[in-house]
Amino acid sequence: MHCPAISLTYLTIHVCEGFGSHGTFEVYPFIQDALKLPESLTTSQKNKLWKAYRASCLKLGLSISTRLSGAHFMVDEYLRQSGVPIPYVGDLTDKMLRYGKVTGIPDDDDPAAIKRWQEGLSLRLLPPFSKVARQAIVLDDNGYYIRLFLKLLEKPAEPASALSDFELRMSDAIHRQEITAVLRRKGKSLRIVQVLWRDNQLGVELPPGEGVEWSITVGDITTNYIGQMESRFIPFDKPLPPFVEIKGEDRSRPPISLWEDERNNRLLIFTASGTFVNSSKLSEAPITLEPGDYHLVLRFIPDGLRETVEEVRIQPSLYLLPLRLEPGEKFVLKHGPATLELHADLKPILLWEGTSIKGLRGNEIYCSNNLKLRAIIPEEYFVDGIKYYIRFSQAAETDELIAQISNDQPDAAIINVYKLIRNRWRPGVTRILAEIYREGIQRPVFRSAIMLWIGLETVRSRTHFYCSAHPSNLIEEECDNLFINREESYISYRNKDNRFFRMVFNLGDAKRFIFTLPVPGIFMQLKDYSASTEIERPLTKGSTLSVARNSRNVLEISSTSSGFLKLGNFRARVDFSKRLPLSGLIEYLGPETHTLQFIDDERGCEEDLLNLVSPHEILAYSVEPKSNFYRIRFSLAQQVTELTMRAIDLLSGTCEMLLLECNSTFESTESGVRGWLTCESNNQQGFFNHDLLLSLNAWPNGTWVIDPEAKINGRWNSDLPRS
Numbered sequence: 001m002h003c004p005a006i007s008l009t010y011l012t013i014h015v016c017e018g019f020g021s022h023g024t025f026e027v028y029p030f031i032q033d034a035l036k037l038p039e040s041l042t043t044s045q046k047n048k049l050w051k052a053y054r055a056s057c058l059k060l061g062l063s064i065s066t067r068l069s070g071a072h073f074m075v076d077e078y079l080r081q082s083g084v085p086i087p088y089v090g091d092l093t094d095k096m097l098r099y100g101k102v103t104g105i106p107d108d109d110d111p112a113a114i115k116r117w118q119e120g121l122s123l124r125l126l127p128p129f130s131k132v133a134r135q136a137i138v139l140d141d142n143g144y145y146i147r148l149f150l151k152l153l154e155k156p157a158e159p160a161s162a163l164s165d166f167e168l169r170m171s172d173a174i175h176r177q178e179i180t181a182v183l184r185r186k187g188k189s190l191r192i193v194q195v196l197w198r199d200n201q202l203g204v205e206l207p208p209g210e211g212v213e214w215s216i217t218v219g220d221i222t223t224n225y226i227g228q229m230e231s232r233f234i235p236f237d238k239p240l241p242p243f244v245e246i247k248g249e250d251r252s253r254p255p256i257s258l259w260e261d262e263r264n265n266r267l268l269i270f271t272a273s274g275t276f277v278n279s280s281k282l283s284e285a286p287i288t289l290e291p292g293d294y295h296l297v298l299r300f301i302p303d304g305l306r307e308t309v310e311e312v313r314i315q316p317s318l319y320l321l322p323l324r325l326e327p328g329e330k331f332v333l334k335h336g337p338a339t340l341e342l343h344a345d346l347k348p349i350l351l352w353e354g355t356s357i358k359g360l361r362g363n364e365i366y367c368s369n370n371l372k373l374r375a376i377i378p379e380e381y382f383v384d385g386i387k388y389y390i391r392f393s394q395a396a397e398t399d400e401l402i403a404q405i406s407n408d409q410p411d412a413a414i415i416n417v418y419k420l421i422r423n424r425w426r427p428g429v430t431r432i433l434a435e436i437y438r439e440g441i442q443r444p445v446f447r448s449a450i451m452l453w454i455g456l457e458t459v460r461s462r463t464h465f466y467c468s469a470h471p472s473n474l475i476e477e478e479c480d481n482l483f484i485n486r487e488e489s490y491i492s493y494r495n496k497d498n499r500f501f502r503m504v505f506n507l508g509d510a511k512r513f514i515f516t517l518p519v520p521g522i523f524m525q526l527k528d529y530s531a532s533t534e535i536e537r538p539l540t541k542g543s544t545l546s547v548a549r550n551s552r553n554v555l556e557i558s559s560t561s562s563g564f565l566k567l568g569n570f571r572a573r574v575d576f577s578k579r580l581p582l583s584g585l586i587e588y589l590g591p592e593t594h595t596l597q598f599i600d601d602e603r604g605c606e607e608d609l610l611n612l613v614s615p616h617e618i619l620a621y622s623v624e625p626k627s628n629f630y631r632i633r634f635s636l637a638q639q640v641t642e643l644t645m646r647a648i649d650l651l652s653g654t655c656e657m658l659l660l661e662c663n664s665t666f667e668s669t670e671s672g673v674r675g676w677l678t679c680e681s682n683n684q685q686g687f688f689n690h691d692l693l694l695s696l697n698a699w700p701n702g703t704w705v706i707d708p709e710a711k712i713n714g715r716w717n718s719d720l721p722r723s
Helices: 006-019 028-034 043-059 073-082 087-101 111-122 130-136 144-154 164-177 415-420 581-588
Strands: 196-200 201-206 213-218 220-226 232-235 244-248 266-273 276-281 288-291 290-299 312-313 318-325 330-335 338-344 349-353 356-358 365-366 371-374 389-394 398-407 413-416 428-438 443-453 455-460 466-469 482-485 488-494 500-508 511-518 522-526 535-539 544-547 553-559 563-566 571-576 576-581 596-601 606-613 619-624 629-636 643-649 655-661 673-683 688-695 704-713 715-717
Touching: 006 028, 006 043, 006 073, 087 130, 087 144, 087 164, 111 130, 111 443, 144 164, 144 596, 196 266, 196 276, 196 466, 213 704, 232 371, 266 511, 276 288, 288 688, 312 581, 318 338, 349 443, 349 688, 371 415, 389 415, 389 443, 398 415, 413 415, 428 500, 482 500, 488 500, 511 571, 553 581, 563 606, 571 576, 619 688, 629 704
Parallel strands: 288 338, 365 443, 544 606
Antiparallel strands: 196 201, 201 232, 213 220, 213 244, 266 276, 266 290, 290 318, 312 318, 330 338, 349 371, 356 365, 371 413, 389 398, 389 428, 428 443, 455 466, 466 488, 482 488, 500 511, 522 535, 522 553, 553 576, 563 571, 563 596, 596 606, 619 629, 629 688, 643 655, 643 704, 673 688, 704 715
16 A cells, blocks of 8 residues: 555445445445445455555554454454444443442543453443444453543543544533433452352452342343442352353343353453353364463363363363463464464553452452563564553553653563662552553553552561551551561551451542451451352361352452472462362362372471261161171161271270272181271162171270261262261
């Protein structure tokens, strides 16, 4: 294109005016009409035109589509540049205002919240709403329209300073209505439910909101919940839920497809923070994702990655694979002859590198000391010697900090954020926003934000926060169990008998950042999600827990020491906090493996935490002497395949162990303890009758307690009564 501005405008107008008028998803008939072509474009011609169109966009500094493959990737470029047609500005603004009244509005310096809000809005843009306008919102990966809406909510556009007719029309559409209800929600948490993978569990997170009614349907089961002051995570009671449908204030969302079936070729994709992205399976079409970090939850172990995956569950099998996709990268999952390709968009990305601390509620703070930012910008963005910069900002400071990205190594640009902000910004906790932008154009091409503690040098034992200067926005009167040592410049807990200590920081505009941490030691609590209201109860070391396969109970373990949990072959790393669904531990229980232990990384010592048992309902039970035998009869819904019998003499303390296979032969110990286990099916009543015969001929004298433990469906339990 020799005149990129004219050519772009000409083609884009034809696409914008024509798209959707035929009732189908197509743009090429309108491009053909614009170029006065007698015949349809060939695949080769479409590809050349798309590349030229894209290159012209870059030269003019326009935001381009990041997709280089997948369904409609070339069409998306034309639709992206078409944007929201002027006639639909009012309709779009009305939809935004109504959605904001229900869910609240995001902060402009929170790109993740803007994206979540934009995705929720797009689900409400249904016919007869314009297809072109909806597609423009879907393809707006930098949140331009949402950010413009937020800016105009705060202050109407002035005709003399407005950048476009679009901005003036949106401003007029906003301020001709009553917007108090929308502004009242500013600065508050968004009321948007998320499907998450958290602590090796799949579930939903209900947002804060007292009295808000939620209805969650998983498969064929619907459960109602009432919102609370704080957000809470509700794990699903099924390990492989087919779908979830959520109803709340913003009405019903379309069902979210999860595990469509139980085949071992399926997977779910989540962001590094646990937000659900997509579901798929092997041998499907390639999946296009934004570059970044992901967690893949798989029903299979990919070829060549056995050492990389973490086994999450034995039955049904689930594995966790961490994955980083850099711009333009293609990653192939293989399992035998079947494959699935994951394609990363070719777009700039920012990756934070530094020490971070997570609180009990999952929120995260980065230390300013040694904080770095890695910027990756694809080579095609550096056309005609164009320069790119990173702009750092925060709400509490008007001073913006700028760093240039080197053209020599754009894919390895490392910004030392610590040196940049060390003597420029006040100490305290704030959200820091980083934006990549092009020289001469203020609109960013990528944005990323984190919570940062400026002045935090290091954290020791997860409880002592050493600062170069006291945080200026710490609200001491709202903190709990907090000790401030101003002489040695550290903040920690005051009373070791309290389980937690809490810091509260003022973010401005009545917003608070609450950071809760445990005091030293190991703390456990059991969370019960079986009712509409979450029930929590603390656990003491040495407690016994009964674990059922359909249990919705979750064990939460917090430790200020790093280490891992152990139960038989089960291993799970604990890095400050870990949640374990109890139902997932059943497969690891055995006669000698029923104690959950914590192994400290530094000391290496094992610490017993809990005794776990797996119950089976006993339908009938009786004990009777029979000649020279002692007979124990019991009935279960399933057959016992093996039984261990522990016999303890209360007088001498002698302990004898006997392992019996069902319907096998008599087994005996050297001392004369002898037994036999048989089973027969009661077809009429649908259960199994078991006989445990103990021979008394050579049984040693004493007062004996018999403690049986049964193996059913590969699982051991100790719920058979003692005799």
